[in-house]
Amino acid sequence: MSPVPELDEDDLDAIAPPHLVFHVEQALLGALLLDPHRLGDVTGIAAASFSTAAHAALYTAISTLPPPDPAEHAKNTKWLDHVLTAARKQTRGLTASYLHTLVQVCPWAHHAPAYARMIEAEHARRRLHSAAERLIQATHDASLPHPIQTVLAEADALAAVVDDIASRFPPRAGVLPRTPAPPAAIAPDHTEAVEEEQLLLATATAHPADIDSVRWLLPDDLTLPLHAGLWQCLTTLARRGEPVDPVTVLWEAQQRGLLNDGSEPREVIRLLAEPAGSLDYWGERTLQRSLLATADQAGHHIEAYAGDPANTPFQLVVGARRSLADIAAIRTRWQHATGPMPTRRPRPPPPTRAGPPTTTTAAVAHTARAARATR
Known part of the structure; x- marks a missing residue:
């Protein structure tokens, strides 16, 4: 798994990266802060999946703290305070106003699985x-x-x-x-x-x-x-x-x-x-x-x-x-x-071909036939 991004206390909304995924992360975190029980619908991501240290710290806090009672959560911000306290242990620059910003920028909390898929x-x-x-x-x-x-x-x-x-x-x-091949780099010394x-x-x-x-x-x-x-x-x-x-x-x-x-x-x-x-x-x-x-x-x-x-x-x-x-x-x-070089099996000797007879009797007969042929 990839390591969690390095922490930076200024790594917040004020200096948001230009990448679109930053806004997707805000939408997901806002959905989970608004309705923590939707964490069970979110799969395929972890803290390391987020592009900033602040977002990674918030997701870690949300996913590790026990979810609040829905009725109590609708009445007060006690659980949000616990999330902020836990996340600040990793990122000191987090503020309560940023958590409220996340809640406000979330279009629909029930779209949390789609946001998670984009982040993944x-x-x-x-x-x-x-x-x-x-x-x-x-x-x-x-x-x-x-x-x-x-x-x-x-x-x-x-x-x-x-x-x-x-x-x-x-x-x-x-x-x-659809990406074209990159241009050739500077030719090295060959x-x-x-x-x-x-x-x-x-x-x-x-x-x-x-x-x-x-x-x-x-x-x-x-x-x-x-x-x-x-x-x-x-x-x-x-x-x-x-x-x-x-x-x-x-x-x-x-x-x-x-x-x-x-x-x-x-x-x-x-x-x-x-x-x-x-x-x-x-x-x-x-x-x-x-x-x-x-x-x-x-x-x-x-x-x-x-x-x-x-x-x-x-x-x-x-x-x-x-x-x-x-x-x-x-x-x-x-x-x-x-x-390693493969071991070569020794080649079998070639089969012996039939040759002329080598017995004494055969040799005498061959000489007799040759003598008759010259007469």
């Missing part, structure tokens, strides 16, 4: 936004000793939030999010990535027999279009069983139009002629970088969906699951790349 939906949006932010932060945290494990754990936590929202809100028609991808391509060119061991690496995992195209050339030549060297790869690249961007053939040959290290190592490095980039992009997409109040909770679920599917796909390839 907005809380779901905030939870999803926060989980997406944590995923994005993890992808950029250079201090993590095991970045992939941390990022995947955050992705799992985000998926759990999505599943919880899906269980609370049934599907409806028109589920696709200097290290470019250098490692060049070593990957050169090592694969020098050792084409090893390409089959990194089948989990796809062209889209490489950062530069030229590098992605060259990797596709290498895998294609290796799959066909054709000769692989810098010249044959360059020719394949020309056939695919990869040199139309102005790449110099001499530079491409030089790039492919300087191998170093292990192909598996450079492949894992490239895949790790691609996984982090995929998680970062998915996080930004989900963050944009959650930041758009026009999206319903189920639209958020659909959009988030689509983005999380991209992480799941590359996660599977990462597990294939880094998991």
Whole structure:
């Protein structure tokens, strides 16, 4: 469960947030103050569901104090005084006049379940936004000793939030999010990535027999279009069983139009002629970088969906699951790349074919027949 918002004594009506849910919260709290017995009709929310500390404190007080006798409550404000005293233990800035304001702004007390549903939906949006932010932060945290494990754990936590929202809100028609994809962030410095991808391509060119061991690496995992195209050339030549060297790869690249961007053939040959290290190592490095980039992009997409109040909770679920599917796909390839190698069963020896007779009698008969044939 999300933590209760931080307390702020000035967190009241005078500085109301611009979000519509603030007014919905006021309507619900007013309904419960006016008719405390309607608390039994309110489900799906808790103190942490409210957007301000003052509202969270009031809801906690209302939901924990015994409800008053309806007849007595209609005659005096004794129960309201108890609510105010209990809520002030968490938020000192609350006043009796604010409680009266809440009662006055509530349109209809019997609409309390609808108000609660709106608050639950907005809380779901905030939870999803926060989980997406944590995923994005993890992808950029250079201090993590095991970045992939941390990022995947955050992705799992985000998926759990999505599943919880899906269980609370049934599907409806028109589920696709209307929010456009966010613009690309400032391009990071890919200097290290470019250098490692060049070593990957050169090592694969020098050792084409090893390409089959990194089948989990796809062209889209490489950062530069030229590098992605060259990797596709290498895998294609290796799959066909054709000769692989810098010249044959360059020719394949020309056939695919990869040199139309102005790449110099001499530079491409030089790039492919300087191998170093292990192909598996450079492949894992490239895949790790691609996984982090995929998680970062998915996080930004989900963050944009959650930041758009026009999206319903189920639209958020659909959009988030689509983005999380991209992480799941590359996660599977990462597990294939880094998991234990499967134990290969020894192949059974080929069946023995029937050969010519080897007994002495058969050999003598064969010699006799050969002698007769020469007569």
